Amino acid sequence: MTSVADAVVPGQRLGHVQEYIAGAGTYALQDFLYASVVGLKQISRTSDNELPTMTVQRENSQSAIPEIEAIVTCKVVRVNPRFASVNIMVVDGKPCKDDFQGIIRVQDVRATEKDKVKIYNSFRPGDIVRAQVISLGDARSYYLSTAANELGVIFGTSVAGGSLVPISWQEMQCTKTKVIELRKCAKPMQ
Amino acid sequence: MDRKRVAGPELSVAPLIEYPVDHKRWTPQQEKRHDSKRQPEDMRPIYLKTGLIGQASGSAYIELEKTKLACGVYGPKPVKRIGQTFSGRGLLTCEIKFATFSCAKRRNQMRDPQEKELSQILTQALSPAIRLDLLPKSAIEVYITVLESDGLGSCFSAAITAASVALAHAGIEMLDLVAGCSASYIQTGPARSISSGAESIPPQIFMDADLEEEKYEQGSIVLAYMPSLNEVTHVLQSGKAEGSIISQSVEHCVEACNKIYAVMHHALLESVKENQTQL
Amino acid sequence: MPSLISPAERDYILKGIECNIRADGRQRPDYREVTLETGVVSQTSGSARVRIAGGTDVLVSVKAEIGPVLVDPETGDGADKGQIICSVECAPSASQQFEGRGADELNNELTQMMSRFLSHSGPAASSFLSTTSSSSSSSTAASTTAKTTSGAGGINLSKLCIIPGQQCWILYVDALVLDYGGNLMDAIFMGTRAAIYDTRIPKTEVQDLGDGQFEFEVLDDAEDTEEVAGREDMPLCVTLNKIGARHIVDASPLEELCTEAKLVVAVNRSGELCGLQKGHEGGIEPSLLLEMIQSGKTMGQSLIKQLDASIKKEAESDLAKRQRGEPVHKLGFFAQ
Numbered sequence: 001m002t003s004v005a006d007a008v009v010p011g012q013r014l015g016h017v018q019e020y021i022a023g024a025g026t027y028a029l030q031d032f033l034y035a036s037v038v039g040l041k042q043i044s045r046t047s048d049n050e051l052p053t054m055t056v057q058r059e060n061s062q063s064a065i066p067e068i069e070a071i072v073t074c075k076v077v078r079v080n081p082r083f084a085s086v087n088i089m090v091v092d093g094k095p096c097k098d099d100f101q102g103i104i105r106v107q108d109v110r111a112t113e114k115d116k117v118k119i120y121n122s123f124r125p126g127d128i129v130r131a132q133v134i135s136l137g138d139a140r141s142y143y144l145s146t147a148a149n150e151l152g153v154i155f156g157t158s159v160a161g162g163s164l165v166p167i168s169w170q171e172m173q174c175t176k177t178k179v180i181e182l183r184k185c186a187k188p189m190q
Numbered sequence: 191m192d193r194k195r196v197a198g199p200e201l202s203v204a205p206l207i208e209y210p211v212d213h214k215r216w217t218p219q220q221e222k223r224h225d226s227k228r229q230p231e232d233m234r235p236i237y238l239k240t241g242l243i244g245q246a247s248g249s250a251y252i253e254l255e256k257t258k259l260a261c262g263v264y265g266p267k268p269v270k271r272i273g274q275t276f277s278g279r280g281l282l283t284c285e286i287k288f289a290t291f292s293c294a295k296r297r298n299q300m301r302d303p304q305e306k307e308l309s310q311i312l313t314q315a316l317s318p319a320i321r322l323d324l325l326p327k328s329a330i331e332v333y334i335t336v337l338e339s340d341g342l343g344s345c346f347s348a349a350i351t352a353a354s355v356a357l358a359h360a361g362i363e364m365l366d367l368v369a370g371c372s373a374s375y376i377q378t379g380p381a382r383s384i385s386s387g388a389e390s391i392p393p394q395i396f397m398d399a400d401l402e403e404e405k406y407e408q409g410s411i412v413l414a415y416m417p418s419l420n421e422v423t424h425v426l427q428s429g430k431a432e433g434s435i436i437s438q439s440v441e442h443c444v445e446a447c448n449k450i451y452a453v454m455h456h457a458l459l460e461s462v463k464e465n466q467t468q469l
Numbered sequence: 470m471p472s473l474i475s476p477a478e479r480d481y482i483l484k485g486i487e488c489n490i491r492a493d494g495r496q497r498p499d500y501r502e503v504t505l506e507t508g509v510v511s512q513t514s515g516s517a518r519v520r521i522a523g524g525t526d527v528l529v530s531v532k533a534e535i536g537p538v539l540v541d542p543e544t545g546d547g548a549d550k551g552q553i554i555c556s557v558e559c560a561p562s563a564s565q566q567f568e569g570r571g572a573d574e575l576n577n578e579l580t581q582m583m584s585r586f587l588s589h590s591g592p593a594a595s596s597f598l599s600t601t602s603s604s605s606s607s608s609t610a611a612s613t614t615a616k617t618t619s620g621a622g623g624i625n626l627s628k629l630c631i632i633p634g635q636q637c638w639i640l641y642v643d644a645l646v647l648d649y650g651g652n653l654m655d656a657i658f659m660g661t662r663a664a665i666y667d668t669r670i671p672k673t674e675v676q677d678l679g680d681g682q683f684e685f686e687v688l689d690d691a692e693d694t695e696e697v698a699g700r701e702d703m704p705l706c707v708t709l710n711k712i713g714a715r716h717i718v719d720a721s722p723l724e725e726l727c728t729e730a731k732l733v734v735a736v737n738r739s740g741e742l743c744g745l746q747k748g749h750e751g752g753i754e755p756s757l758l759l760e761m762i763q764s765g766k767t768m769g770q771s772l773i774k775q776l777d778a779s780i781k782k783e784a785e786s787d788l789a790k791r792q793r794g795e796p797v798h799k800l801g802f803f804a805q
Contacts, residue, residue, distance in 0.1 A: 007462040009458045009459070011366030029365075036365065037363055038458050063266060139276045307581040318751050422754065428586070429743070436745070
């Protein structure tokens, strides 16, 4: 469908703002649309009464960076009573070349009974967690939240070293010793 | 000299030299350029290629005859520097390093004040083109290594060109590519005494001057320009010149930048083509 | 020295500039009041202090020392020339941000710009690649050496040579920023011009001993000294700040924070451009660039006239007082 003839470079004029809507990889300045990345241009039409959207498919995707509301996959590196620090490894399904720092504060672990949350009973170092970015945070870390059913620990290892399987929304069981450990589990997705 | 440690060769061989023995040093009195095939407004041919550094997010290599430099772009990645406050915009840092063997005089391994300043200028020249507002809390790092320098002006303008191509190659969102171009003002024609400077002939503008020509320059200009947005992102002029010469050389440089843009465009399309054939 | 500005304040400044009225009541091409005083430090060969109403305070000193000439091994240039070595240092007392290594980048930027404008090599001198390669790693303020014929800097370096190929005068031009109130570069250049005007170099007597041997003696006579040749041709610089679609001169710190791009234009009294440099992280359209260069040029020339007049006035009044036998009082450091 796409060919090299559709390849564009940053700054290349793509059309008039009255003809297209600026999509990903493009920007509008004054009356014109320009490409902002190297790649192949694509025009997609959603409905007849809307303008077609112009997007540029990146040829060489830049490393993903966390954005507000993005779903990220991260690994817990440290826990303390106030928050769990994590390394963000994947943003919206795209891997990051370099890990970004994030924290899950105690009040962001779950949506209900926030005052009863104990970080130790929710995350342990080494757990893989699915979370949502709620704020760009401070100078160092992004602020993440797991306050939704499908967010929380998706993979963990028990004290004995076996992998954990979720048995309820706040319990996980070791496959080796059958010991139950407490976690804020993510609802398994089909 | 310590003869024990510095053992000279027993045999000596005549050095390989580039020029015949009767070669005369170029002077502007010859009313021609150092490379006699070039007209004053001609640039050297440019070789530009992307993707030669595997580890980098994006990279470019540029060669203008004897000016050769490589550029690698890393990022966007988390800001690592401590003491950095929260910033809603991305942070661009550029570092230009002359290889120790790149100039006539050996350069120090430590960064000298000139390299620091050029790095700063490079940041100023590139940041108008990058959409840093889309990259909060992230850093982009641009590293340039000058392998061979044939004139500082051309070296610096090549650095700008290569860096912006490398940034585009890294997939970083940009408003436009930045092309860099240099020019020198050189007094040509027969030598005249400085005292009779009243009947001054305007100096010639030599685009993309090389080292030999730079030795005779009265002044020089480096211009960074975004061709499709029609904006100058940096200008650096040194030496004495009339206002008319400046405006003329700015126009020449803008024109040349448009030509360089075509080369940059081509190099990036080549990289797309290569990717397509691999698929 | 503020480092952040609120969007509301930025908008206020931007709209004001659009209407040609700035926060302190000036119009776009207006300078603030400049106070100038020469001969303020007794240990120097020449010194000047420039204050711009509203904060900026720069002390420039010139020290003349005798040293070996710097010869280019390849071309043999520089054997009959003196040297000018510039450095700029922002004192930590001027702003909290200059503390420690905080001012390193600014020092280096200003030093390099000053050396480039004041001592750019003229034709047939070696390329400016080699001029800055001598690094000063230990000192905080980076110094740069450069050799010049009557290049852009104006000063006649051949006159600074004592014995060709051996000894020459080296002028160390050191600018110390005591307080920051915007528009540093213009203040530094005004101070440098005034300090060079104030500089007196002792006369020397060279004796030829034969066989290429020379000996010289520095005459120890305070009355019999030389002025720096070519000082009239030194450039002055004007910094234009592009804010919105307009440009202003002599920006205050807050206006500097709103600046998209700034352009430093160095110009000498005959209207020749001696240097040009863009700063800050924004672009300028080519047509606006040329317009800014033009207005910088005319402004710079009138600034040179005013500065020269005030230097002359001060020198004359000092001389008149001395002749009348009255003591010469300088304003000193804490005068307002």
